[in-house]
Amino acid sequence: MIVGEQKPLEEILSLLGNARRVLVAGCGTCVTVCFAGGEKEAAILASALRMKSQLEGRPMEVDEVTVQRQCEWEYIDPLAERLKDYNVVLSLACGIGVQAMNERFPDVITLPGLNTTFLGLPEEHGVWVERCQACGDCILGVTFGICPIARCSKQLLNGPCGGSQNGVCEVNPDIPCAWQLIWERAIKFGQVERLLEVQPPKNWSRSRDGGPRKIVREDLRLPESE
Amino acid sequence: MSNQTNGYKSGSNLEKLLRAGHFVVTAEIGPPQSADPEVIRRKARLLKGVVDAANITDNQTAIVRMSSIASAVLALQEGVEPIVQMTCRDRNRLAMQSDLLGAYALGARNLLCLTGDHQSFGNHPTAKNVHDLDSIQFIRMVRDMRDEGRFQCGDEIKGVRPAFFIGAAENPFADPFDFRPYRLAKKIAAGVDFIQTQIILDIPRFREFMKRVVDMGLHEKVYILAGIGPLKSAGAARYMRDKVPGMRVREEYVERMEAAVAGIPKEDKKARKEAWEREGIRIAIEQIQEIREIPGVAGVHIMAIEWEEAVRPIVEGAGLLPRPVVE
Ligand code: SF4
Ligand code: SF4
Numbered sequence: 001m002i003v004g005e006q007k008p009l010e011e012i013l014s015l016l017g018n019a020r021r022v023l024v025a026g027c028g029t030c031v032t033v034c035f036a037g038g039e040k041e042a043a044i045l046a047s048a049l050r051m052k053s054q055l056e057g058r059p060m061e062v063d064e065v066t067v068q069r070q071c072e073w074e075y076i077d078p079l080a081e082r083l084k085d086y087n088v089v090l091s092l093a094c095g096i097g098v099q100a101m102n103e104r105f106p107d108v109i110t111l112p113g114l115n116t117t118f119l120g121l122p123e124e125h126g127v128w129v130e131r132c133q134a135c136g137d138c139i140l141g142v143t144f145g146i147c148p149i150a151r152c153s154k155q156l157l158n159g160p161c162g163g164s165q166n167g168v169c170e171v172n173p174d175i176p177c178a179w180q181l182i183w184e185r186a187i188k189f190g191q192v193e194r195l196l197e198v199q200p201p202k203n204w205s206r207s208r209d210g211g212p213r214k215i216v217r218e219d220l221r222l223p224e225s226e
Numbered sequence: 227m228s229n230q231t232n233g234y235k236s237g238s239n240l241e242k243l244l245r246a247g248h249f250v251v252t253a254e255i256g257p258p259q260s261a262d263p264e265v266i267r268r269k270a271r272l273l274k275g276v277v278d279a280a281n282i283t284d285n286q287t288a289i290v291r292m293s294s295i296a297s298a299v300l301a302l303q304e305g306v307e308p309i310v311q312m313t314c315r316d317r318n319r320l321a322m323q324s325d326l327l328g329a330y331a332l333g334a335r336n337l338l339c340l341t342g343d344h345q346s347f348g349n350h351p352t353a354k355n356v357h358d359l360d361s362i363q364f365i366r367m368v369r370d371m372r373d374e375g376r377f378q379c380g381d382e383i384k385g386v387r388p389a390f391f392i393g394a395a396e397n398p399f400a401d402p403f404d405f406r407p408y409r410l411a412k413k414i415a416a417g418v419d420f421i422q423t424q425i426i427l428d429i430p431r432f433r434e435f436m437k438r439v440v441d442m443g444l445h446e447k448v449y450i451l452a453g454i455g456p457l458k459s460a461g462a463a464r465y466m467r468d469k470v471p472g473m474r475v476r477e478e479y480v481e482r483m484e485a486a487v488a489g490i491p492k493e494d495k496k497a498r499k500e501a502w503e504r505e506g507i508r509i510a511i512e513q514i515q516e517i518r519e520i521p522g523v524a525g526v527h528i529m530a531i532e533w534e535e536a537v538r539p540i541v542e543g544a545g546l547l548p549r550p551v552v553e
Contacts, residue, residue, distance in 0.1 A: 153344055154315070154355070158362040159409045161341045162397030162424060163471040170471035171344045183402045196408055198416050201319065201363045201378065 001121065002030040002094045003128045004037060004114040009048060012090065015111050019060060019088040022049065024113070025079075025101065026066035027093035034128055037092025037114050039066040045092065045113065070097025076104055083108050119150075136206030136213060142194065144185035149202075151178035157199040159183075235372065235419060236391035238335035239307045240279040242552040244420065244449045249518065250525030251546055252309060252422065252451060253277045253537045255301060257292035266297045270304035272534045276541050278549055279307040279336055281422070281527070285316060288348025295329045302333050309393060310334045313342025318358035319367065319378050326368065330388035337390040338422065339364040361394060362416045368392050369417025392417060397424035398435035400472035407438040414447045421448055422527040425455030427466065428474040429516060436522050445522030452517045455529045456510040456536050459502045460484045482509060507536055511543035518544075 007015075016022060024046040032038030046064040053060040065082070069075045070093035083089065089110040091098045101110035118130035133150045139157070140147055149155050153171040160179035163170025169177045186192045204210070234241055243250050253273050258265035266282075273280050280301060284294040298308035310329050312322065326337070341361045345353045359367065367378045372389045375382055394413050398406055410421065426432045432452065439445055457463045460483035467475035486505035487498045514526050526544075530536040541547055 154341055154360070155357045156341065156360040158360050158412055159405060160400065160402065161361075161472075162395060162400045163344070164401050165399075165472050166401060171346050177401070179405075180402055183405050192408070195405075196412060198362055198366060198412055201359050201367075204358065 001033055001119070002096070002116060003034045003118050003120045003130075004031050004094050004116045005034075006036055006041065006045070006092070006114055007112070009052065012045075012049070012111075012113055013052060016049070016060070016088060016090065018058070021061045021086045021088070022063075023083065023086040023089045024049070024062060024064040025070065025089050025091045025093065025097075025110070026064065027070040027091075027097050028066055028068040029071075031093060031097075031114065032066075034122070037094075039064075042066050042092050045090075049090075070094075071100050073100070073104060076100060080105065133207070135202075135204075136210075137203055139199075139202075142199070143182050144189065144191075146178055146181045146185060148178045148182065151176075151181075157202060159195065236335045236389050238279070238391045239552075240309065240336050241391040241419070243278050243550060244524055246550075246552050248278075248525075248550045248552075249546070250278045250449075250451065251276070251528065251541055251549065252279050252281060252525065253528045253530065253534070254281045254283060255297065255306075255308075255534065256283050256286055256532060257294065257297040259289065259291050261292065263300050266292070266300040267304050269534045270301045270306040273537055274305050275549060276538045276547065277306070277528070278525075279309050281309045281311055281338060284311040284313050284340070284342070285348070286311075286343070288315070288343050288345045288350065288353075290349060295325060295332065295334065298329065298334050299332050307336065308334055309336035309338050311338045311340055312364075313340045314357050314359050314361060314364055315342030315345065315355050318356050322359070322364065323367070323371065323377055326371065326388045326390070330386070330390065335389075335391060336393060337368060338393040338395065339368060339418070340395055362412050365392055365394055365413055365416040365418050373417070391419050393420045393422060394418045395424065396421050397472050398426075398432050399424055399428060399474040403435075406435060407442055407444065410439060410444055410448070411442060414444060418448055420451060420524075422451045423453040424472065425453045425466070425529055426513065426517065427455065427457075427463075427479050428476045429513065430476075431474060432517070433520055436520050440522045445524075449524040450522055451525040451527040452520075452523050453527050453529060454510050454513055454517075454540070455531075456533065456540060457483055457502075457506040458533055459499070459506075460487065479509060503536070507539050507543065510536070510540045514540070514544040514546075 024042045026037050026039050026042030042064040046062045049062045067075045083105050090113045091101055091110050092113045095116040098110055098112045119132040120128050120130040123129045130150050135149045153169050164177040164180055167180045169175035186195050255269045282294040282298045285291055294311050298310045301308045339361050345355050368390055370376050372387055375387050396410050463480045463483045466473050486501045490497045517523055528537050
């Protein structure tokens with residue numbers, strides 16, 4: 001899932017500037033699951049904004065709404081009528097949701113209330129960790145199911161750097177060294193020799209380095225309407 | 227077009243000495259955090275005639291310093307053969323290859339291919355890192371430029387090829403320990419010619435590493451230079467023990483450095499410094515003598531960081547002066 005965290009209130013207020021009527025828009029999918037931008041967080045933030053703006057002597061009218069998925073037209077289209085009443089939407093969706101809103105409703109500005117942080121999972125209650133960088137050419141099949149692109153601080157493809165010690169990464173003892181984990185999995189499956197082949201340079205053109213990416217599936221496209 | 231190297235890969239002094247079977251000595255020159263060429267010249271003069279080649283570090287510990295290639299040219303002008311260090315952290319494959327062509331054109335013949343310390347350790351922790359290649363892919367690229375006359379993309383190098391003597395680092399003390407000899411084997415498969423190890427402050431562990439290396443026959447395919455890091459103070463020993471990732475320091479070194487200043491009052495900074503430096507140099511000399519006897523070790527790499535003055539007494543004390551000359 002996409003994991004995000006709310007921006008500090010101060011930053012949100014400064015982004016909102018002199019907006020009078022604000023709609024806080026939560027999203028019911030990833031950011032709900034990571035407790036950053038769902039219905040509950042939208043309500044809490046909306047009331048915080050009302051209070052804070054009141055205290056600062058420039059009261060804002062703040063309402064809230066939550067849609068199932070801000071990243072799909074069919075879920076946001078029903079908002080069209082309602083948006084006419086607002087100067088600004090403060091989206092608590094990921095960056096994709098924020099852009100979807102701006103794209104679909106070009107006459108109203110949608111601002112981000114979250115920092116979209118990574119693609120990951122909840123490791124335990126209250127702890128989320130990164131697992132994928134969407135590199136466009138998945139190599140989990142040769143790294144025993146552990147991603148060195150997302151989980152090795154230097155994205156190494158041929159084994160650990162010289163800073164790996166006691167299972168943790170040189171960058172921070174809170175980061176497990178991805179290559180220690182890969183090595184352990186290789187031993188577990190008795191396939192250490194698979195790590196001894198020199199992996200060639202990665203084709204980063206399939207990653208973001210190739211420019212913004214797009215997938216077109218002709219088999220799924222609907223026929224052009226006449 | 228192939229280059230005139232008389233059967234050598236690069237024809238560097240370092241390569242010739244190793245091929246002739248000499249026990250080689252390298253050291254390190256850290257470029258300044260300024261544009262002052264005199265810093266390199268002064269450090270180079272301290273090492274001239276004392277070492278066979280000197281590493282020129284590349285934004286070491288992710289702190290911006292004078293370019294290693296520019297510094298290497300200054301060292302060359304002072305009569306010290308440089309080993310240009312280059313990391314994967316700051317350059318993509320285009321910049322790397324272009325800099326390699328330039329470094330060779332300016333007279334550099336030795337190259338050390340490194341991953342690079344993470345930028346979070348340095349003075350620009352908010353920088354974007356590159357890591358387009360890792361150090362093993364980097365070695366392969368440099369080897370193909372030299373031996374196949376091809377750029378990484380496969381295009382032919384029309385004209386002079388950059389023919390470097392290719393080095394890499396290896397840390398026998400990092401984890402997973404069992405992976406380390408295999409990683410060395412990968413570097414050899416990628417085309418490395420020599421290895422400089424991390425600073426050794428745990429000789430038994432190094433001995434164990436070298437035993438595995440020799441058992442795998444790797445020492446016959448690559449020259450291994452053992453890393454020596456003279457300790458400057460008890461605090462430095464403790465710092466390396468506690469703070470440097472991938473480092474192992476045996477207690478005996480910390481204790482010896484602490485004992486070196488026993489009886490000298492804390493206020494007498496000068497006497498303490500001298501006592502520490504004497505002991506640090508003494509330990510380094512003893513280590514070289516011990517490490518020399520370990521099968522598979524072809525030389526030493528002395529990392530006297532910001533303490534280039536220590537290199538001569540260490541090399542001299544270890545009985546390694548004068549340095550041999552080969553034609
Ligand atoms: S290899 Fe690429 S696609 Fe696969 S998990 Fe890692 S970043 Fe994601
Ligand atoms: S310590 Fe491990 S995870 Fe960290 S950069 Fe090195 S190899 Fe990658």
